[in-house]
Structure formats: C-alpha cells, structure tokens
Amino acid sequence: MSRRQATKSRVARFPKKRTDRPKASNKLTTFTASDLQAMEFPPLEFVVEGLITEGLTLLAGKPKMGKSWMALDLAMSVAIGCEALCDRACKKGATLYCALEDNPRRLRRRMIQNYGDQTSWPENFHFSVQLKKLDDGGLDQLEDFIEEHRPSLIIIDTLVCVRPKVKGKNEYEADYAALSPLQKLAGEHGIAIIVIHHLRKMSGEDPLDMVSGTTGLTGAVDNVLVLDRKSDGVTLYGRGREMENIDVAVELDDGLWRVLGDTDSVRISSERRSIIDVLQNAGKPMGPKDIADALKWPQENVRQLLLSMATNGEVKKPRRGKYELP
Missing domain, CATH: 1.10.10 (Arc Repressor Mutant, subunit A)
Structure with a gap:
C-alpha cells in the first residue's frame, strides 16, 4: 500500500471533528444583584417550631444521654401534631423513625412507657430497624419510602449504621460525603431528616467542635443540635444556616424530654x-x-x-x- 493510500485509510478511520455540531454549554450560570432583589422565597418551614426545619439536621450527644428518647418523642409529636419536648409546636405529618440500634420489643416498651398502651397508636408513624448503607441501597430505600408516604420527618438513629465506607478520600471529604446525599434528598423533597450522632469525649468552647469527626459532618448539614450535660444541667444547643441559634436547658424525666427555658435564665x-x-x-x-x-x-x-x-x-x-x- 502506498503512503497516500495509507493516509486515506487513516483519515477514514479517524474522521476530522465536525465543527457544525452543537457544543455542550459550559458557561457559568449567574444572576445579578438586581435579579436577586426581585426573587421571592417562601418562609422557612419548621417541622418542630424553632428547632427542626426542612433539610438535614445532625443531632449529637454523648452515649446514654437519651438521644433515642428525644428522637422518639420528636417523631411521635410530629405524627400526631402535638407539642414536642412539652414546649414546641409541631407541623403534623407522617414520620419514619429508623431505630437501627434497637428492636421492636424495646421500641414497644418505650412507646408504652411514654404514651401508654392506647387503643391505637398513629398509623402515620412508621418504624424500621433495618436500613442499608446509604451507598448500598439505603438512599434508594429512603427515596422509595418518601415517594409512597410523603413524610414530614425522617429520623436515622444512628449515623454509623448507614455511613458509607468511603475509600481514597481524606477524613474531611469522607465525612462530608457521608451526609451530603441525605442533605440533597431532604432538599429535593422538602422534608426534615434528622441523623443521630455522637460527641467527642473531650469538651470544647464551641459546642459544634464537640461533634465526633471532622468539620465535614457539620459542614454538610443544614442544622446542628448538640445535647450536652454540664455541671448545672443539660443544654440543647443549635445552630443552622437559616434559623436562629438555640440555647435551651432541657430535662429528661422518665423517658420524656422537656424544655425548661433559655439556658441563662434557667x-x-x-x-x-x-x-x-x-x-x-x-x-x-x-x-x-x-x-x-x-x-x-x-x-x-x-x-x-x-x-x-x-x-x-x-x-x-x-x-x-x-x-x-x-
């Protein structure tokens, strides 16, 4: 084969790139300050007044502090539309409590202790004691539940039970990647998701610094709540992207948490x-x-x-x- 024939054969196998084919846009999308001024947004929706907004909330506390009791009360209060923590009004809606460190027997005992053996507990309050890792089908399970039941609140107790096993990333990236899919899921469906987590053993001046892990966890969520025991009692401290800071004294009394008032006043x-x-x-x-x-x-x-x-x-x-x- 001559050199000219060989060149034609190569051109046939690798044709020149067409210049008339439309290119995918890679242009940065922007809006002006004037555009922003004209935008209107609905008011921030609270599922639990002044405490739980739509989006992803990380609720952290030390082991055996009663985080699961608080989660149960929040879920039940939203399901029936009563006050949570004996103080905060709730927007009524379906709830899902993924009690991944418990079993049905223990959950039933806690429900009876707090709410009595009533003739009927709410049908819009759902439980699960099994949820796959988020990167192994768990996220799809949650999305299927959301599509079917349209809940207002989902609680995952605890993060370690569903956390993906991320390889090849530093600790910050791994922590951020662990929660960012849930934050996106909550935002897409306009619901509240609470993930229960632990605190470090060491105390810190900033309550958020006490959350176990890197700042990737607190950076990936919309709100952070820290349940902390001090010498003068238990405090629930909260900080969010859009809601006002929370600093209230709380008390656990026979399985039910209640807000006592602002920490300083109490x-x-x-x-x-x-x-x-x-x-x-x-x-x-x-x-x-x-x-x-x-x-x-x-x-x-x-x-x-x-x-x-x-x-x-x-x-x-x-x-x-x-x-x-x-």
Whole structure:
C-alpha cells in the first residue's frame, strides 16, 4: 500500500471533528444583584417550631444521654401534631423513625412507657430497624419510602449504621460525603431528616467542635443540635444556616424530654434557688462571704446576685452586709 493510500485509510478511520455540531454549554450560570432583589422565597418551614426545619439536621450527644428518647418523642409529636419536648409546636405529618440500634420489643416498651398502651397508636408513624448503607441501597430505600408516604420527618438513629465506607478520600471529604446525599434528598423533597450522632469525649468552647469527626459532618448539614450535660444541667444547643441559634436547658424525666427555658435564665433561677436554700437552712441573716463559702462560689458573683435578688424582693437586708429571707 502506498503512503497516500495509507493516509486515506487513516483519515477514514479517524474522521476530522465536525465543527457544525452543537457544543455542550459550559458557561457559568449567574444572576445579578438586581435579579436577586426581585426573587421571592417562601418562609422557612419548621417541622418542630424553632428547632427542626426542612433539610438535614445532625443531632449529637454523648452515649446514654437519651438521644433515642428525644428522637422518639420528636417523631411521635410530629405524627400526631402535638407539642414536642412539652414546649414546641409541631407541623403534623407522617414520620419514619429508623431505630437501627434497637428492636421492636424495646421500641414497644418505650412507646408504652411514654404514651401508654392506647387503643391505637398513629398509623402515620412508621418504624424500621433495618436500613442499608446509604451507598448500598439505603438512599434508594429512603427515596422509595418518601415517594409512597410523603413524610414530614425522617429520623436515622444512628449515623454509623448507614455511613458509607468511603475509600481514597481524606477524613474531611469522607465525612462530608457521608451526609451530603441525605442533605440533597431532604432538599429535593422538602422534608426534615434528622441523623443521630455522637460527641467527642473531650469538651470544647464551641459546642459544634464537640461533634465526633471532622468539620465535614457539620459542614454538610443544614442544622446542628448538640445535647450536652454540664455541671448545672443539660443544654440543647443549635445552630443552622437559616434559623436562629438555640440555647435551651432541657430535662429528661422518665423517658420524656422537656424544655425548661433559655439556658441563662434557667441557670440564674437555679442559682437564686440555691441561695434561698442556704438562707432557709441557716435560719439567720448571712453575708455574701458566708453564702459563697457554703456554696463554694466566687464571693463577688454571690454579692451581685444578692443585690439583684434584694431589688426583686426575693431577699431583704435587715442590716448592712447581711441578708435574710423576707
């Protein structure tokens, strides 16, 4: 074969690229500030008022703190449309609680303890104790459930049970990839999904830093709730992309969580109660130093609180530097 014939044969096998064929657009999509000003968006939808919005929420707490009790109460409250945590109004809708570390016997016992052996529990409250890993069919299972039942709330308890086994990625990328499919799923269907997770053993100044794993987990979700026990009680702290920060004192009483109020208000109220108890037990006027010694508190803190309590009429000063109950 001549060189010319060989060249023609190669051209026939590899024809020149057509220039008249439309190209796929790779142009960056943008909008102007003026366009943004004219846009209108529906108000943020709360499934649980001031606490759970549409989107993905990560609820983290230390082991045996009662996260599963809280998850059960949230799911039940939304299913029947009553107040959750004895304080927060709920938007009624179907719910799914994936209790992946439990079994039907234990779930039934918890339901009876909290809500009694009623003649009928809500039919729109669904349970599951089995869910595949998200990258091994679990995401498809959730999407099928959403298509069939149109739930308002899905709870997955816990993340470790459905977390994909990601290889070839650093820890941040692996953490982000673990939750981003659920965040996308919640956004596409306009529902709330809560994933239960754990906290580190070490405490931190920022509650979000206590979430086990890298910041990839907290970065992939819409909201983060941290259930933390401190010396003065249990706090539920929350932060989200669109909702206001949450910082409330909560209490677990025989399987049911309840909101006591803003953490600062509850703590101050508790401190005042402690001072009143000391004065009551003493049965005589006491000075700030004596009260501080009895409570093992800083004297200046006690002095300032006594001044405030005296103004409010909670204590009185029979003489200079001494306080007693009215």
